[in-house]
Amino acid sequence: MKPVQLRSLFAASALFVACSAAFAADKPQVVILATGGTIAGAGTSVANSATYQAAKVPVDKLIAGVPELKNLADVRGDQVFQIASESFTNEHLITLGKRVAALARQPDVDGIVITHGTDTLEETAFFLNLVLKTDKPVVIVGSMRPGTAMSADGMLNLYNAVAVASSKDSAGKGVLVTMNDEIHTGRDVAKTVNIKTEAFKSPWGPLGMIVEGKTYWFRAPAKRHTSGTEFDIDKLDKLAPVDIAYGYGNATPTAYRAFAQGGAKAIIHAGTGNGSVSGAVVPALQELRGKGVQIIRSSRVVGGGFVLRNAEQPDDKYDWVVAHDLNPQKARILASVALTRTTEAKELQRMFMEY
Incomplete structure (x- = not known):
């Protein structure tokens, strides 16, 4: 190969690397905090959707199980807890809240996803909605079936959660919950049934929905939350x-x-x-x-x-x-x-x- 051709090849390679780096830098940076729950659960067979062990799969395997996440954001994970959510205590809430608040202050974090067991997911969501002072998207997600089950919902729920956390439209709407393709405010949402994937409902309806990685919004929260709150997780060490x-x-x-x-x-x-x-x-x-x-x-x-x-x-x-x-x-x-x-x-x- 002639020197001129080599120089052209090197220049093209350098340009490709620079463009790739720029593209990566433009991607939202999303941190997934894992706490356990059914989304990290495993059953003994694919037929087990209601009998299984929760909190078995670590966060790195959850992320690896949804390779399409890389199309939405640069994602990294952190295992905060590995428990079933019925065992959440006030101390767990405070520990998690302080971790989320610290991440939200980092300039290299655009959004935060929290994987959580569904039994007390609504309580954690409301707690964080009350005490986090940030406009950055914070999204809590779980699943009704373990990843080992037929028609497991965890992969899509996690994908949707990252899509919501990556979207600039999610900013300023408080702590959100994504389940079954819907976006709910952490204030309103509640678990209403224990064996169906459409378990989570809000009495006043969802805020929006996610279709193929894109968010669609229909309303906004009316109550005080996050950046408008008078409470502050950084000043809380104990709950009453x-x-x-x-x-x-x-x-x-x-x-x-x-x-x-x-x-x-x-x-x-x-x-x-x-x-x-x-x-x-x-x-x-x-x-x-x-x-x-x-x-x-x-x-x-x-x-x-x-x-x-x-x-x-x-x-x-x-x-x-x-x-x-x-x-x-x-x-x-x-x-x-x-x-x-x-x-x-x-x-x-x-x-x-x-x-």
Whole structure:
């Protein structure tokens, strides 16, 4: 080969390398934080979609199992926990929140995906929505079937989560949840069934959807979140102890008194209908409020319980709080965070209406 041809070849190679580097630099940088759950689970056969062991597959294998991710972003992974989500504690929430906040501050991170078990995914999503001060996309994803099952949903869910985290349109919308091709706000979404891939629903509908790696948006969150929050994960080292007591026919005060004796600073009443409280329970809740325990009325109604203040019970008179449209488990999360800043029922009520 002649010297001129060699120089031309070298120049073309250099240009290719430079263009490739520029293309790579233009790709969004997405970090996947893995915590375990069904998306990292494995069954003994392809027929096992409901019986399996969660939290078995490490994050590097999850990423390797979806090679198409490289078409969306430069992806790297970090194994934060490897647990089933029913074992998540307040300490896990704080550890994860601080890790996400630190990543969000890095200029080389454009979006963050968190793989999570579905049992408490909605609680973690709401917690992060309350305490992260960032506009960068934070997306939580799980699966209803382990990767070893026929029609496993984890691969596509993870692909969609990275697509959402990579999209500039996702910025400023708070913590998001992607499941079954839908995009939900972490505030609203809840697990509504335990054996179907369309398990996650929001009472007011999804924010949008993902089709073949592209996001389509239909609405935006109305409540305060992330960059607009008054809470800050960097100033949180401990959450207030809050418990949930279930309302039902023939209810007694036993659980409420036990939770208070155990140190609960607030008790979420998961009431029937509009957060109704049995006549046999009301005196005990009045007594506990007089001792400083916050009483927060929520509704156990699936898919859209909405508790109106001073309806069913005279909340103003009793100095109780209503959870608005938050289900009992999300009410627990907000109360646990809010009680680190105030012990006034009126302030708590403001927070429940704004968040």
